[in-house]
Amino acid sequence: MFLQLLLNGIVLGSGYALISIGHTIIFGLMRVSNFAHGEFYMLGAYFAFTFLDLLGLPFALAFFLTIVCGIILGYLLNRLVFKYVRDDMTVNGLVTIGMSIFFTNLAQYIWGAQPKNLMSPFKSNTIFLGRVSVTPARLFIILASAVSLFAFFCIIKYTKLGKAFRATFQQRDAARLVGIDSERIYSVSTILGTVMACIAGALLGLAYSLEPTMGAKAISVSWAVVVAGGPGNFIGAITIGLLMGIIEALGGGYISSAYKDAFPFIILILVLIFKPQGIFSKGGSRMNG
Amino acid sequence: MDKKNIKIKRSSLTFLGWTTVLCIIPFVFSSDYSRHLCINALIYIMLAQGLNICLGYCGQMSLGQAGFFAIGGYVFAILTTKFGFFWWGSTIIAVIMTALVGFLLAVIGMRARGSAFIVISILFARVVRLVALNWTDMTNGQAGILSIPRMAFFGNQLTSKLSIYYYVLIFVVIIQFLMERIIDSKIGRAFVAVKQADSLAASLGISPYHYSIAAFTIGAAVSAFAGCFHASFAQMVSPEMADFNNVMLYIIMMVVVGGRGTIWGPVVGAFLFTFLPEYLRFADMLRMPIFGLILIFLVLFVPDGFIPAFTKLTRKKK
Amino acid sequence: MLLELNDVHAAYGSTKVLNGVNLQVGEGSLVAMVGPNGAGKTTTLRTICGLLPILKGEIIFRGQRIDRMKSKDIVKAGISHCPEGRQIWPTMTVAEHLELGGYINSSTTCKSDIDRMYELFPILKERKKQLSGSLSGGEQQVLAVARALMSRPKLILFDEPSLGLSPKLVSEILMLVKKINAEEGVSVLLVEQNAKMALSIANDGYVLEKGFVTMRDKAEKLRNNDYVKKAYFGM
Numbered sequence: 001m002f003l004q005l006l007l008n009g010i011v012l013g014s015g016y017a018l019i020s021i022g023h024t025i026i027f028g029l030m031r032v033s034n035f036a037h038g039e040f041y042m043l044g045a046y047f048a049f050t051f052l053d054l055l056g057l058p059f060a061l062a063f064f065l066t067i068v069c070g071i072i073l074g075y076l077l078n079r080l081v082f083k084y085v086r087d088d089m090t091v092n093g094l095v096t097i098g099m100s101i102f103f104t105n106l107a108q109y110i111w112g113a114q115p116k117n118l119m120s121p122f123k124s125n126t127i128f129l130g131r132v133s134v135t136p137a138r139l140f141i142i143l144a145s146a147v148s149l150f151a152f153f154c155i156i157k158y159t160k161l162g163k164a165f166r167a168t169f170q171q172r173d174a175a176r177l178v179g180i181d182s183e184r185i186y187s188v189s190t191i192l193g194t195v196m197a198c199i200a201g202a203l204l205g206l207a208y209s210l211e212p213t214m215g216a217k218a219i220s221v222s223w224a225v226v227v228a229g230g231p232g233n234f235i236g237a238i239t240i241g242l243l244m245g246i247i248e249a250l251g252g253g254y255i256s257s258a259y260k261d262a263f264p265f266i267i268l269i270l271v272l273i274f275k276p277q278g279i280f281s282k283g284g285s286r287m288n289g
Numbered sequence: 290m291d292k293k294n295i296k297i298k299r300s301s302l303t304f305l306g307w308t309t310v311l312c313i314i315p316f317v318f319s320s321d322y323s324r325h326l327c328i329n330a331l332i333y334i335m336l337a338q339g340l341n342i343c344l345g346y347c348g349q350m351s352l353g354q355a356g357f358f359a360i361g362g363y364v365f366a367i368l369t370t371k372f373g374f375f376w377w378g379s380t381i382i383a384v385i386m387t388a389l390v391g392f393l394l395a396v397i398g399m400r401a402r403g404s405a406f407i408v409i410s411i412l413f414a415r416v417v418r419l420v421a422l423n424w425t426d427m428t429n430g431q432a433g434i435l436s437i438p439r440m441a442f443f444g445n446q447l448t449s450k451l452s453i454y455y456y457v458l459i460f461v462v463i464i465q466f467l468m469e470r471i472i473d474s475k476i477g478r479a480f481v482a483v484k485q486a487d488s489l490a491a492s493l494g495i496s497p498y499h500y501s502i503a504a505f506t507i508g509a510a511v512s513a514f515a516g517c518f519h520a521s522f523a524q525m526v527s528p529e530m531a532d533f534n535n536v537m538l539y540i541i542m543m544v545v546v547g548g549r550g551t552i553w554g555p556v557v558g559a560f561l562f563t564f565l566p567e568y569l570r571f572a573d574m575l576r577m578p579i580f581g582l583i584l585i586f587l588v589l590f591v592p593d594g595f596i597p598a599f600t601k602l603t604r605k606k607k
Numbered sequence: 608m609l610l611e612l613n614d615v616h617a618a619y620g621s622t623k624v625l626n627g628v629n630l631q632v633g634e635g636s637l638v639a640m641v642g643p644n645g646a647g648k649t650t651t652l653r654t655i656c657g658l659l660p661i662l663k664g665e666i667i668f669r670g671q672r673i674d675r676m677k678s679k680d681i682v683k684a685g686i687s688h689c690p691e692g693r694q695i696w697p698t699m700t701v702a703e704h705l706e707l708g709g710y711i712n713s714s715t716t717c718k719s720d721i722d723r724m725y726e727l728f729p730i731l732k733e734r735k736k737q738l739s740g741s742l743s744g745g746e747q748q749v750l751a752v753a754r755a756l757m758s759r760p761k762l763i764l765f766d767e768p769s770l771g772l773s774p775k776l777v778s779e780i781l782m783l784v785k786k787i788n789a790e791e792g793v794s795v796l797l798v799e800q801n802a803k804m805a806l807s808i809a810n811d812g813y814v815l816e817k818g819f820v821t822m823r824d825k826a827e828k829l830r831n832n833d834y835v836k837k838a839y840f841g842m
Contacts, residue, residue, distance in 0.1 A: 033404070084589070089404075090350065094545055094588040097538060102581030104534070109575060160710075167696050167707055173658055174694035179682035179711035179758060216533065220415055227408045258423040265412040272405050273397055 003132045005253040006246060011138045013245020014145035015204040019218055020225035020237040021152065022196030028232025029169050029189050030086045033093035037197055037222055038215030039103035044070060044198025045118070045205035045214065046111055052119050059121035066202045067195055074194030078187045086186070100215070107212040115209040122206075137206040148199050149238060152192070156234075161188065169232060217261065224268040243267075304469065307553055308462055314560075315454050324450035330563040331457045332518050335464055336536075337543040337555035339512030342468070342504050344549045349501065352533070353394070353410030354512045354540055356417040359531035360387045361513025362520040366434040367427060376441060380517040384510050391509025395502040411533070418531035433527030437520050457518060464511060468552045546587050548594030557595055608667075609634045609794050610655070610686075610762055615664035615674075617647075617654050624650045626818035627664070630796075632762065632811075637788040637795045639809035639826060641802035641839055647818045648798040649691050652764045655796075656688045657681045669761070683711050687760035691767050693751040697740030701731050704739055704750055708757025717757070724753045745776040752783060762794045763787070769801050777801060781808055802839035806830040814839075 023037045047069045051062035081099070085092040122136035156162040167175040168185045176182050200218075208214075221244055229236025244264040252260030311331075315324050336358055343351045361383045368379035398409045421428045428434065440447050440456055447453050520526045529535045539562050547558025565583070569576040591598050612630040616623070624647045632638045640648050653659040655666055657678035666674040673681050695704060705724055709717035725732035728749050734742060739750060748768055755763050765784060769777040781801075785808040788795045799805035806812050812829040814822035822829065829835050 081585075090545075091588060091592050093350070094541065095585050097541060098581045098584035098588065100581070101534070101538060101584065102578045105575075105577030105581065109578065160706075163699070163703060163707055164710065166699065170696045170698065171694045174690055174696070175707075176658065176678040177656060177682065177688045177690060177694075178708050178754065179679045180707070181677070181679045213534070220411055223408045223411065227405050231404070259419055262416050262419050265416060268412065269397070269409055272409060273400070 009246030009249030013242035017241030018200035020241040022193035026193040035096040036099040038219030040197035041201040041218040042215040044201025048202035070195040070198030074191035078190035118205040333559040335515035339508040342508035351410040353413040355536040356414035357509040357512035358516040361516030362526040365517040366526045387513030388510040395505040421528035548596030554596040611667040616662040639805040642815035685761035687755040688764040689755040708754035
C-alpha cells in the first residue's frame, strides 16, 4: 500500500514540480505575483485536449503543438501584460487575478464546464512492478517530467542564453552592463515558465480529469511550493513539489481521502512557522510581498 | 488647533455625506431585486472592510477573509438552526470564535511576512472550505445549512427588503465609524510609505507587531459579523462562502479598486462589484471573462483605486 | 572628446539627485570623480550606462547621443561599467563571468580575449573553475575588472573599486586601473571614495557635490588644493 501511494505521489509530485518551477521563474526573476499560473496549467491540459481529442492528432504531434501554444501564450503574456507591471507586486498580483478570472471563464465558455478526459494513447493495461501497479500513462508522466526538467537544467546551465538568464536572475544590473538584453531574458523567462505549466497540464491530464477550475488547486500548491522553497530557487521548487505530491498521496491514503488537499498545506504552515524564509533559503532576508 | 478643527469638521461632513447617500440609495434602486443587491452590497462592505483593516493598517495583503466570512456564517447558522439559539447570542458567539481563529492565524502567520503570509491565508480559506464540505455532521456538506432565521428588530421579524436594508445599514455605519477611528491616523502614514517605496513590503515596518495582530483579529471579527448577516439574509450557508473565486476575488477588487486604505473606497467598491456583474448579464456566457478584463484594466489605469484618484482630482482643482 | 555630459539632471522617483552635471572625458585619459556620499557620483555613472533615465540634458559618446539608448546598445557602443559592490554572480564560475563579459562579441573573439585576461590577471587563471562567491574581496574585484574589459570597451566606468578592500589591495586595484588606462589605451572614468589615491593616478579630476560639479581641474592641482585636502583626503 505504501509503495503504491508513494508512486501515485511521485506522479502527482512530478506535475507539481513542473508547475512550481514555472511559477518560481516568473515570481523570482520578474517579481510578478502570478495568480494565473494555475490557469496556464489548465490551458495546457485543454490545448492537449483540443489537439488530441477534438482534432484527433497523433500523440507526439498533439504534445508538440501544446508546447508551441504554451510558447505563444507566454510570449503574448509578457509582451502585453507582464512587461508593464513587473516588480510592483500588488499591481501585478491583482492583474493576474483578473487574468485568472478571465481564463477560467473563457475556458468554460470554449470547452464547457463538464469534466473531460484526455484520450490516452497508452494501452490501459496495468503493469506490475513488484507489488505496485502502474499504468503506462503514469509512467510516461514521470518520465516526461524528468526529461522536461532535465532539458530545462541543461538549457540553464550550458547554453549562452541560459547563462544570461542566470546572470539576470542573480544580478540584474551587472547583466545589463555586459550587454545582456534584459527584455529578451524576461520574454524567455515568461515563455519558459508558461511552457512548464502547460506541459504539466498536458501530462497530468493523462491521469486526471480536466475541468476549467482545475487551476485553483494548482495555484495553491504552486504558491505553497514557491514560498516554502524560496522564490527563484529551482532545486527547492522541484524537491518541495515532489514532496507535496507524495504527502498528498500518503495523507490521502492513510489518514483521510476527503481532506487530502489539506495535508501539503498543513505541512507548509508548519514549515513557515519554524522557518519563515522557506526551507532552502540561506539568509535571514524576509521575503517581500 | 485650528487646523485640527477644520480637519475634524471636514471628515465629519464627509461621513455625514456618505451616510446620507447610503440612506437614499434604496430609493434610487427601488426594485425589489435591486434592493436585494443593495443589501448584499452592504454586507460586502463589512466583509471588505475586514480586508481593508489588514491591508491599510498592517500593510499586509491577506487572501483569507472569505475563510472568516464562512466560519462566522456557519457558526451562526449551526447555533440558530441546530441549537435554536437566539439571533444576537449566536452572532456574538460566532464573532468571538472567529476572532479567536483570526488571532491564532495572526500570531502564527505574521512572523512570516509578505508573500508567505499571503499563501498561508489562501490555504487557510481552502482548509475552511474543505472542512465545511466534509464535516457533514455539523455542516451538511455540499448542501449547506438552510432555513436560517431572518433578522428581527425588537421582536418584530423583518420582512421587507427596505427594512432589512436600513437595519443592516445601522451596523455598516457603526463599522465605518470604527474604521475611521482605527485607521484614519495610521492610514495616512501607511499610505504614504507604500507610495514612496512602491511596494507593500515598505509599509510592513510601520505598525508594531502586536498592533498588527490586534488589527488582523478585528478584521477577522468584522468579516465574521458580515458572515452572520449574510447567513441570516440569504437564509442559507454553503461551502462556497469560503471559495476564492466566489467571494475573495470580489472582496479584493472592492478594496483595491475602491481604494485601499481609504474608509469609503470599499463602499464604492462593494456597490460597484455587486452591481457590475448584473449589468454584464447581457453578455451571458462571456460575462465573467469580460469581468476579468475590466478588472485588469481598472488595476492598470486606476491603480490606487477610485477614491484616491477622485481625491487627487479634486485637490488639483483647488 | 570621448564622453560629454551636458547639464544632466536625474532623479530617483521624486528625489532629485543630479542637478546639472557637466563632465568631459578625453580620449585616452583617466578622469577621477570624487565627492561626499550622496553627491550623485554613482548616479552619474548609472545615467551614462543607461541604468537610469535622465530628466534633462544630454550624454554624448563619440559624437553619438547615448542618453536614450538601452544599456545593451551602450555596451555595444563601447562603454563598460564595473559597478559598485562588484555585482558578481555568486553561483557562476570565474570562467563563466569572463564568458558573459564578452557577451556581445563572437565566441571566437571571446575565447582569445579570455586567454588574454588570464595572462593579464594570473590569479583568475588559477581560480578559473571556482565559483565566484567563494573568492576573496580582492579577487572578486579583479574579476569584476576583467569582466568589464571583456567587451573591448573604449571607456570603462569604475564605481568605487576600493570598496571593502584592505589598504594594500586598494593600491593594487588602483594601480591596475592605471595600467589598463596606460597600457591598454582604455579611457577611464573613476568614481572613488579614496580621493587621495584616485587623484594621484588620474589626469583630470572633478569634485561632485549635491548633484553638480563644484570643482574641475587637472588632477595634480586638485590634489594640492587645500579645500579638497581638508574635505576629502581624510576618507
